[in-house]
Amino acid sequence: MDLSIEVVENDEKNSIKLSGEIDAYTAPKLKETLLPLTKLEKVNTIEVDFTNVNYMDSTGLGVFVSALKSSNEHGNEFKLVNLNDRIYRIFKITGLIDIMDIQRVTKGGEV
Amino acid sequence: MGNFELIEMKVPAKAEYVGVVRLSLSGIANRMGFSYEDIEDLKIALSEAITNAVTHAYEEEENSGIAIAFGIYEDRLEIMVADHGGSFDLDEIKNNTGPYKENDSIETVREGGFGLFLINALMDEVQINNNDGVIVLMTKYLNETEVDLDADEISTTK
Numbered sequence: 372m373d374l375s376i377e378v379v380e381n382d383e384k385n386s387i388k389l390s391g392e393i394d395a396y397t398a399p400k401l402k403e404t405l406l407p408l409t410k411l412e413k414v415n416t417i418e419v420d421f422t423n424v425n426y427m428d429s430t431g432l433g434v435f436v437s438a439l440k441s442s443n444e445h446g447n448e449f450k451l452v453n454l455n456d457r458i459y460r461i462f463k464i465t466g467l468i469d470i471m472d473i474q475r476v477t478k479g480g481e482v
Numbered sequence: 483m484g485n486f487e488l489i490e491m492k493v494p495a496k497a498e499y500v501g502v503v504r505l506s507l508s509g510i511a512n513r514m515g516f517s518y519e520d521i522e523d524l525k526i527a528l529s530e531a532i533t534n535a536v537t538h539a540y541e542e543e544e545n546s547g548i549a550i551a552f553g554i555y556e557d558r559l560e561i562m563v564a565d566h567g568g569s570f571d572l573d574e575i576k577n578n579t580g581p582y583k584e585n586d587s588i589e590t591v592r593e594g595g596f597g598l599f600l601i602n603a604l605m606d607e608v609q610i611n612n613n614d615g616v617i618v619l620m621t622k623y624l625n626e627t628e629v630d631l632d633a634d635e636i637s638t639t640k
Contacts, residue, residue: 394504395497395533426504426522428529429596457522464603465596 373397376404384416390423393431402434409441415448422453422476432465439471448472486560489552493532495539495565500532503550507561510552514559515624523604524622528561530597531618535565538616558606558623566615 374397377388385408393401408417417438435451442449450472454462459475462468489510493499504525511521528550535548546566553560602608607621 392501394529395500395536426525428526428533429600430533432596457519461526461600464600 388420392426398430418450487554491550527601527604531563564617
């Protein structure tokens with residue numbers, strides 16, 4: 372019941388690979404790691420990879436809304452990729468799919 | 483009404499215990515025969531209620547923990563989450579929750595406030611009692627027809 376956060380930095384893109392659960396316990400650590408990345412000036416895209424995220428609640432939504440705002444302020448693009456159906460549904464119910472760049476897991480992805 | 487079995491837990495009002503309660507819930511809901519999707523909904527709804535209680539507890543001087551009760555009925559699971567802190571302004575909370583609306587600008591999108599909204603969206607019935615501390619009572623029904631259909635299929639095919 373933890374979240375591991377791996378940051379892969381490239382010239383144009385920073386990828387953040389998450390594994391585990393995003394909840395009230397792990398969200399503060401995620402925010403601490405993610406927000407500074409959205410403020411960098413040399414990067415264009417911040418991509419969060421959800422492939423190995425098996426749980427997320429509204430504490431995660433809060434972190435990603437903050438990260439989106441900060442990215443916009445600093446001229447960076449913010450993307451969420453490889454969301455499974457369950458996690459995508461939470462973004463859909465809350466209407467956040469309309470303001471965020473979100474890609475679901477590609478075909479064949481088992482939850 | 484009817485017969486039910488009761489499971490009670492009490493955990494410290496700390497974020498690190500949200501996952502522990504979630505695991506217990508998985509076990510209970512799985513034993514009752516809830517679908518994978520329903521179990522995921524239950525996990526989120528319960529976590530939201532406990533997260534609210536934890537956040538609320540941090541604002542109180544004395545932290546007396548969070549009580550959780552699972553009422554297991556033949557056709558449904560009732561979950562109660564109670565903190566014993568002071569009450570809060572329910573109207574204010576209701577006004578500050580809900581989905582993002584398409585005509586809101588990104589700058590005005592809230593970073594919090596989705597918790598209570600998600601509980602309402604994911605559970606079949608939700609009641610909030612706000613007299614002495616906050617008590618959230620939420621219910622999810624087992625979809626029995628689905629189970630019956632599956633059982634029929636197994637017995638009639640091959």
